[in-house]
Amino acid sequence: MFFEVQSGWEPWPICPGSTGILSPGAVVLAGYGDGELKVLMRRWVGDRSQWLSRWPSEESDPESQMPTVFFTDGSDARNARLLFEQRGLEGEDHLLSTVDLRTGDAPRFLQELPDGPEGSVIEAMTSVVAKAWSASASDVLPDDEVVALPGPQLSGVHEDLAQRSWHLAHEGRALRALEAPPIRDVDGEVVRARRAWLIDGGLPLSSPGLVIWGDGDVRLWRSGEQPLLDRPVLQQQLRPAEELLMEHFDHETVPLRGSDGDANT
Structure with missing residues (x-):
């Protein structure tokens, strides 16, 4: 079965003076098999955050099996390194991929992506994380207005x-x-x-x-x-x-x- 992952990113407005490696916003990854939507994986980036949090959902949602991604120590707004890991059945973490981000350059994968859907998910996640990492100045939230x-x-x-x-x-x-x-x-x-x-x-x-x-x-x-x-x-x-x-x-x-x-x- 052919499996494709599409990603979407929605930046959120920020408060004046807000800083962080990632701009706040919403992330969605949709997995399509033979042209049909099979799985929906959702995350969000909070204020002053360096990671993606799981969107409020049901505990049985298949997105719970989505690889985790985080920045290594020393990452900043100009040069950063991403690690993708997957939790095994016995609770151990398995490194799936390492990605370098540099301002003005495309993401660089330091090892081959896993075969199948797992690799497609990592590639799509890298795309949206890179957008949140390199986002230009976000809109500022107006005071006392929803x-x-x-x-x-x-x-x-x-x-x-x-x-x-x-x-x-x-x-x-x-x-x-x-x-x-x-x-x-x-x-x-x-x-x-x-x-x-x-x-x-x-x-x-x-x-x-x-x-x-x-x-x-x-x-x-x-x-x-x-x-x-x-x-x-x-x-x-x-x-x-x-x-x-x-x-x-x-x-x-x-x-x-x-x-x-x-x-x-």
Whole structure:
């Protein structure tokens, strides 16, 4: 079976003064077999990050088997080295490929790519990492204004799986919401609510918060809080950036569709 991987990159606006080896943004890789979409692999780059994080998804998603990629020590905005590794069944890491990046040059693979889909994925990942690494100055987030983005666009990707995101800057700090798969009914046909993980650009290593919205109701939990254990943040306790984001979701009307093709809001 012929296997092809296409990649997409969507740069995100940044706060003034934001720096890092990689520009923030969304990454999508789509694997096609004989012309049909077979697997979708999604990542995102956070503020001041040097790695790609997994997009909020279901635990059973096949993208969990995607090779990991990271920069070696000493990498900077002019010269960098990427390592691709795969976790084995016994927990050991296997080096798959090493790639050198240099400003103005094409990526240089220091060893032959693995055969088959694995090599195609590494080649596509290198392409999008190189774009994030060499990105020119990104747009600056306007203060106290929600910027909504549709996610990288590739053929055959259902709208339920689009990497939609929302971005907001308040007092020099970014708050980003990354859409996760919707909450459906027991039959999986009707969308009951939609949800997104909240990423605080000022706390890149903290656990994400969560916002759930639908039918005119919006609920927010901050980092470290759990919907099964904690009550959502009360309206009067919302921080300015959270309140602006909640107002946006309260008026968010773009529908998702059920598996039967009917629109469900």
